[in-house]
Amino acid sequence: MIKEKKKQVVEDLKGALEDVKNLYLTDISGLNASETSNLRRTCFNQKIKLQVVKNTLLAKAMDNSNNDFGELIDTLKGNTSLMISDSSSAPAKVIKNFRKKSDRPILKGAFIEQTVYIGDDQIDKLVAIKSKDEVIGDIISLLQSPIKNVVSSLQSGGGKLSGILKSLSEK
Numbered sequence: 001m002i003k004e005k006k007k008q009v010v011e012d013l014k015g016a017l018e019d020v021k022n023l024y025l026t027d028i029s030g031l032n033a034s035e036t037s038n039l040r041r042t043c044f045n046q047k048i049k050l051q052v053v054k055n056t057l058l059a060k061a062m063d064n065s066n067n068d069f070g071e072l073i074d075t076l077k078g079n080t081s082l083m084i085s086d087s088s089s090a091p092a093k094v095i096k097n098f099r100k101k102s103d104r105p106i107l108k109g110a111f112i113e114q115t116v117y118i119g120d121d122q123i124d125k126l127v128a129i130k131s132k133d134e135v136i137g138d139i140i141s142l143l144q145s146p147i148k149n150v151v152s153s154l155q156s157g158g159g160k161l162s163g164i165l166k167s168l169s170e171k
Contacts, residue, residue, distance in 0.1 A: 006057060013053065013061035020084055022112050024091040024126075025072065026105040028052070029079035035102055042098065048091050049084040058082070070116045075108040088112045092126035 055076040083091040
């Protein structure tokens, strides 16, 4: 790769890393063409950007970006692919589901909302992370539960009260 092309790749990666909130580094080496195609298709369907990168170029882009990737740069050995997603747990779910059929992809590390996770043993923690919309939904349902109880109590109590008043007025 010529020097100008490398600079352009580093700048493109740096631009992608500037706004990233959820980044997974994986090793997909050892997958055959069919498995790789299936992984790419699954990622596309889940709105995950999958890109194979050169470690040295990615390291330069990480160093030049405004995010602190910390120990994640140390994982850049061997074959590396990026998984970038708006959802924090979607790539982990894809990895976990894909590994039911294969031993790859292997999670090298992840950068989730300014937090760094290192190692393949973190996959279960990453799968369990709830997205912002899921957390908001949980909060709303928790807030609505007491209100629903009060409203249903008032409605049922109101029916009983009006029934009692009606029977008393008839006598």
